[in-house]
Amino acid sequence: MRPRINPMLLFYFSITLTIFSSALYHFIAKSTPSNVNFTVSLLVTYSVSFIITLFTFFFFPAANGILTEFKQLNWASIGLAFAVVGIEFGFLLTYRAGWNLGIAAVLTNVVASLILLPVAIFLFKDKISWVNVIGIFVCLAGLVMLNWKR
Secondary structure, eight states, rough: OOOOOOOHHHHHHHHHHHHHHHHHHHHHHHHHHHTTTTHHHHHHHHHHHHHHHHHHGTTTTTTOHHHHHHOOOOOOHHHHHHHHHHHHHHHHHHHHHHHHHHHHHHHHHHEEEEEEEEEEHHSSSSOOOOOHHHHHHHHHHHHHHHTOOO
């Protein structure tokens, strides 16, 4: 039986984990030696990630068995793998090309969010308010300001 997790704890823990992991990710990606082969770097990254993922079964066991869980998967797991590798290669290239740590991370996240906005509205039927629309314009203004030539 899966233990019941407090929804509010999960709500705040999940976003906190994501924020700190994202910041750590960008710091480490920027710190990866530029003379290391991309493929070797990612091979080590994904090997260690695989081992860490195995340990998560202690916290989130496959209640119906791992084979049953595999049968429930769809194309999204394969697509996510391509996306993750694209993100990894992209940021390694971005930082090796000399992009500023803060600007590259903000730029990619804001632009990706703007690209996802129509997907969220039309495919997933997410609702946006006028405050959200104003926030979108603030993000666009922020992009202009980040890239303003001094």
